[in-house]
Amino acid sequence: MRLMVDLNRCQGYGQCVFLAPEVFSLHGEEALLYDAAPDEGQIERVRRAAAACPVQAILVEEGPRAGLDTEADRDRA
Amino acid sequence: MTGRDGRIVVVGASLAGLRAAETLRDEGFTGSLTVVGEERHEPYDRPPLSKQVLLGRVPPDHVALPARRPVDADWRLGVRATGLDLEKRLVRLSDGADLPFDRLLVATGVRARPWPDEAQAALDGVVGVRTLEDARGLLERLEAGPRRVLVIGAGFTGSEMASVCRERGLDVVVAERGGAPLIGALGGVLAEVAADIQRAHGVDLRCGVTVTALEGDGRGRLARARLSDGAALEVDVAVVALGAVRNTEWLAGSGLAAGPRGVACDAGCHAFDLNGVVTDDVFVAGDVARFPHPVYEYQLLALEHWGNAVAQAEVAAHNMVSPGVRKRPHLSLPAFWSSQFGVNIKSLGVPSFADEVAVVQGSVEERRFVAVYGYQGRVTAAVAFDQAMWLDFYGRLIEAAAPFPPGFDTVGRPGKPEVLPADVPDPAVLSHGPTVAVTGHLPDERRVTLLRPPG
Ligand SMILES: Cc1cc2nc3c(=O)[nH]c(=O)nc-3n(C[C@H](O)[C@H](O)[C@H](O)COP(=O)(O)OP(=O)(O)OC[C@H]3O[C@@H](n4cnc5c(N)ncnc54)[C@H](O)[C@@H]3O)c2cc1C
Numbered sequence: 001m002r003l004m005v006d007l008n009r010c011q012g013y014g015q016c017v018f019l020a021p022e023v024f025s026l027h028g029e030e031a032l033l034y035d036a037a038p039d040e041g042q043i044e045r046v047r048r049a050a051a052a053c054p055v056q057a058i059l060v061e062e063g064p065r066a067g068l069d070t071e072a073d074r075d076r077a
Numbered sequence: 078m079t080g081r082d083g084r085i086v087v088v089g090a091s092l093a094g095l096r097a098a099e100t101l102r103d104e105g106f107t108g109s110l111t112v113v114g115e116e117r118h119e120p121y122d123r124p125p126l127s128k129q130v131l132l133g134r135v136p137p138d139h140v141a142l143p144a145r146r147p148v149d150a151d152w153r154l155g156v157r158a159t160g161l162d163l164e165k166r167l168v169r170l171s172d173g174a175d176l177p178f179d180r181l182l183v184a185t186g187v188r189a190r191p192w193p194d195e196a197q198a199a200l201d202g203v204v205g206v207r208t209l210e211d212a213r214g215l216l217e218r219l220e221a222g223p224r225r226v227l228v229i230g231a232g233f234t235g236s237e238m239a240s241v242c243r244e245r246g247l248d249v250v251v252a253e254r255g256g257a258p259l260i261g262a263l264g265g266v267l268a269e270v271a272a273d274i275q276r277a278h279g280v281d282l283r284c285g286v287t288v289t290a291l292e293g294d295g296r297g298r299l300a301r302a303r304l305s306d307g308a309a310l311e312v313d314v315a316v317v318a319l320g321a322v323r324n325t326e327w328l329a330g331s332g333l334a335a336g337p338r339g340v341a342c343d344a345g346c347h348a349f350d351l352n353g354v355v356t357d358d359v360f361v362a363g364d365v366a367r368f369p370h371p372v373y374e375y376q377l378l379a380l381e382h383w384g385n386a387v388a389q390a391e392v393a394a395h396n397m398v399s400p401g402v403r404k405r406p407h408l409s410l411p412a413f414w415s416s417q418f419g420v421n422i423k424s425l426g427v428p429s430f431a432d433e434v435a436v437v438q439g440s441v442e443e444r445r446f447v448a449v450y451g452y453q454g455r456v457t458a459a460v461a462f463d464q465a466m467w468l469d470f471y472g473r474l475i476e477a478a479a480p481f482p483p484g485f486d487t488v489g490r491p492g493k494p495e496v497l498p499a500d501v502p503d504p505a506v507l508s509h510g511p512t513v514a515v516t517g518h519l520p521d522e523r524r525v526t527l528l529r530p531p532g
């Protein structure tokens with residue numbers, strides 16, 4: 001799974017933080033930080049967070065692709 | 078060949094290149110699609126690098142961009158475009174191949190402006206923050222517990238790095254030639270607020286000075302920095318945050334209006350040639366582009382903004398496969414965010430396109446407020462510190478060219494807001510390059526020379 005938040009859209013209310021606290025967190029009052037390649041075990045929570053975001057700022061790509069250090073990436077090195 | 082078939086080449090495999098490739102397939106392009114990228118990684122996201130990655134909250138390889146849809150394309154990664162032949166319609170590649178195209182998208186972005194002295198830049202401990210490799214290297218150094226970090230340049234990247242260092246409990250000195258951090262992007266009034274925030278968090282902020290030399294320990298490791306005010310600082314790490322250089326060298330001699338300020342294009346993302354004539358089949362998007370914006374008197378804007386790369390890539394891709402009457406203009410308002418010292422800074426419009434500024438909402442003392450910028454009596458930008466939810470409202474005022482100062486009684490601040498001079502300095506006097514540049518009306522750069530700031 002991979003995800004991304006459009007932080008221009010995000011209003012920092014933190015619904016996603018509440019629903020998937022291991023993936024999203026607030027830094028200060030409203031600056032959102034997140035893990036773009038969370039553990040697969042988080043998928044259900046991430047889906048719920050994406051659905052609950054009032055401005056639809058969370059993009060999720062489900063599937064096996066996760067972090068950058070894929071085989072292909074290492075092979076090219 | 079119709080709009081939907083033929084050969085499309087995208088040069089630059091980062092945010093703009095990826096979103097353009099997706100949009101091309103979304104819009105029914107069935108021809109051959111090749112994406113050329115100098116970095117050997119698949120497209121990844123840069124903003125997290127100077128935030129969650131260097132804070133140590135997320136591993137550096139957790140930054141790959143999610144795809145919005147599967148993209149059927151030939152990805153040539155680890156390969157650089159070295160030249161463009163518009164007559165033969167070929168892109169020349171670093172692996173020796175020539176890549177023919179019917180339509181081309183230039184999305185080569187920018188790179189970090191290097192420390193100007195090559196020998197000093199090569200010292201172990203002198204680093205930039207643009208790529209994944211930069212972030213990996215810097216992360217290692219920060220985790221090793223340096224005695225002191227020097228950040229050169231107090232633009233957004235430099236300020237975010239200072240924030241990261243303080244949060245890690247590291248001593249950090251920020252050196253900036255301008256009067257305050259972020260002054261090029263936000264003007265003097267908010268820059269003073271940014272300076273207060275840095276100092277309150279324990280940053281040793283030194284403005285109005287330049288770094289004159291970086292010195293080694295005799296074994297190739299950075300040991301010391303000298304400042305123009307005579308100070309000598311013992312430092313283990315120097316983060317070079319002097320702004321960006323547009324990746325346009327590969328277009329030299331191609332006949333396109335490409336130079337140090339970017340590649341000029343029209344509102345439909347068609348590149349201009351050197352004579353100011355728009356090309357039919359070469360398009361531009363993202364940080365490398367200079368494009369006219371009606372809200373800013375149709376002057377050409379050069380933005381280093383994530384949101385612009387996405388929006389412009391979508392418009393460029395749409396126009397690459399659409400006949401004239403269906404083409405769209407790229408008109409979205411410039412927008413960006415930055416998070417530093419736990420404050421969420423968001424901006425809409427172009428704050429440096431202003432002669433006046435007024436805090437219209439919230440409280441500067443509490444560091445929760447919205448400031449509105451005006452130029453010749455109309456609203457041109459708004460910046461929020463921890464007040465993101467209000468920005469859309471101000472966006473509508475900017476688009477409507479509403480009168481400045483705004484005439485309404487605003488939340489928590491009855492009566493008329495105090496209007497102050499915008500105090501936007503000439504970018505030439507700053508260490509950091511501003512991430513927004515208003516670059517005039519001429520697509521041509523024949524009279525522009527590139528000045529390398531000494532630091
Ligand atoms: C540390 C950091 C933090 C940031 N934080 C924010 C933020 O908080 N908010 C915000 O709005 N924006 C932020 N940005 C800016 C944002 O990341 C950029 O606007 C965005 O990456 C632009 O995308 P792009 O695709 O146009 O260009 P780039 O991301 O620069 O990509 C261009 C790609 O083209 C490749 N390339 C260059 N020349 C060639 C060639 N000749 N041949 C082949 N490939 C080539 C490059 O290697 C690169 O991969 C940040 C940037 C950085 C570096």
Ligand code: SF4
Pocket residue numbers: 005009010011012013014015016017024032052053054055056057058
């Ligand atoms: S739910 Fe959406 S708007 Fe709210 S903090 Fe998360 S991403 Fe931002």
